[in-house]
Every structure is written in C-alpha cells, then in structure tokens.
Amino acid sequence: MDVDRQETMEETILVGDDLMRGPPSPVVPKEIASHVLEGVELCDGILKNLFLCLQINDIEPFCQDEIVLYKQCAEKRDKEIRERLQDSEYKLGFSMPLEDAKERVTQLQSELTLLERRMILASGLPGMEGFRQRWSLHGQLGDTRKRLEALNSGMAKRESPSPPGEGTTPAVKKRWFF
Template sequence: MDVDSQPTMEETILVGDDLMMGPPSPLIPPEIASHVLEGVDLCDGILRNLFLCLQINDIEPFCQDEIVLYRQCAEKRDKELRQRLQESERKLGLSMPLNEASDRASQLQAEVTSLERRLILASGIEGMEGFRQRWSLHGRLTDTKQRLGSLKDGIENRKKDEPVRVNKANSKRWFFW
C-alpha cells in the first residue's frame, strides 16, 4: 500500500457551540454561594484568554487551544460545584430547623415544577434559540432535582433522638426543646 493512499485523519475544528456539550454550568443560590464557591477554580483566567484570542483573531479556528482548555476547566469546575451543591443541601437538611428545611424543600419543588412547565413551552421553539433554551432549562431542572433530593435525604437522615429546633421570629438563635 502506498503511503499517499492511506486515509488521513480530518482535523476537527471546535467552535463556541462545542462548549454547550453536556449540561450547562449550575446556578449557585446566593445563600450558599460563598460556601460552595470557596476554593473552586472558576476558569475566569482561561475564559479571559479565550475572549482575547477571539477578539484578536476574530474566528474560532485560531483559538482551538483556548477552547479546549476552557472546556476542560469548565467540566471539572461544574462537576465539583454540583458535588458541593448537593452536599450543602444535604447538610442544610440535617442541620436547619425542620420547618425551615421543609419550607426550603417546598421552594425547590415549586422551582422544579416551574422549570418543567418552561421546558414544555420551550419545546415549541425551533432552531438554535429553541435548542439553547431547552439545553439551559434541562440543565437547571436536573440540578434543582438533585439539590431537592439531597435536601430531602438530609431531612430524612436526621438523628431520631435529635431535639426539635424551633426558630422564633426575628431571632437568630435556635432553641432546643
């Protein structure tokens, strides 16, 4: 077989839409953001380099290294954030006063229902805009369901002999009865 007749590997050119592989980055609730984000590489330096490359070169084929580096960093970051979110919700379920934990679970369930409805409505939108909306909503829905499951797991796994904690109005202290 002649060397020239061997099949050649085609080069794959990544574009910005290739960053939409897998689920979108999780949304971090403000009340637990400082705890969840602490020590996590947010990939902001790599993203800055990607934008700078795109600004200088104007097209994606010249920024392949930056796209690959950002995608790898974002995947690692998002995995770590999802784990931390679930663990934080579980800890809240274990430690919050029961009535507050139940209220939080109800709020998360309402958010799940709202996202499910919005996802159904987005199914009628065609083209790239429809895809982006469905992609984003599906990711948020999945993350919210996982957070809700972790919170409920924490609530259910409270110690049976743990005293009930009651949070009086306008009081930051917990009372043990």
C-alpha cells in the first residue's frame, strides 16, 4: 500500500520581539564611547529600511528580510562593541594612574550593585514589561561584570613583575583616554 506523504515545511515568521532573544545591545560609557564606537557599523541604514517596510506594509510578516538583516547586523555590531569595551577597560587598567584605576573599579562595583538592586525590583514585575526590564538589566549586569574583570586584569598585568631580561616598563602617559 502506497501512502502519499506530503512533507510540510513550517515557515517561521519573525516578529519584532524576536530581536530580544539574545542579549541587549551594550551600554557604552560616554568617556570611552568615541574610541569604542569608531568604525563600527551601527546598522542605522538597515533599521531605517525595516521601519520603512513596517510603515508601508503595516504588519511584520511582510518585512521578514529586513528583520533578519537587522538582527544579523545588530548581533555582529554588539559582539564587536563588547570586545572593544573589554579591550578599552583592560587598556585603562593597564595605563591610567593607579589611583584613577582604583576609582574606576569602585565606580564599576557601585554600578553593579545598583543594577543588581534594580534586577531584584524588576523580578516582581509581571508580564511583558517585567520581562523587558529583566532582559535589559541582565545584559547590563553581564557587560558591566566583564568590563570590571577586564579593568582588574589590566591593573593586575601592570602590577605583576616583568620577566627577567625585559627592562623597565615605560612611563605612564598622563592622558589615559585613547
């Protein structure tokens, strides 16, 4: 007995909330923003096309290509920004005056404490608004922790003794922003 089999292909329809699956875009501190964002593709042209598509078509299923393109661009952009943020914090920890570096560590630890408290408050919020706040705060917490680790790593590298035969380290420049 031959049974005709029809393979059904499920089509995935993406919606705007699908952009919230990964971590949110990192927050870049203003004091290092010019260095971190220099040369990074910000995806603004793709985002304009997505908004134009949504404005013309009025619903998301007709804008699948634009949603996918923006999601890919944003993921690549965010990964590059996170790497640059950590690299910048490491360089700051290695090159800025020690007192300034310790002050920056204290500032990042305070920021972490504040974010953790906000996360506790957001855990009591129901529904989509609670989810959005927790999603955003979770991303900020992770990014801030990694920045703090990179800063501490840069400071530790400076404080570790140099291997024999390597001479002394050059004098630290007074201007520590790139």
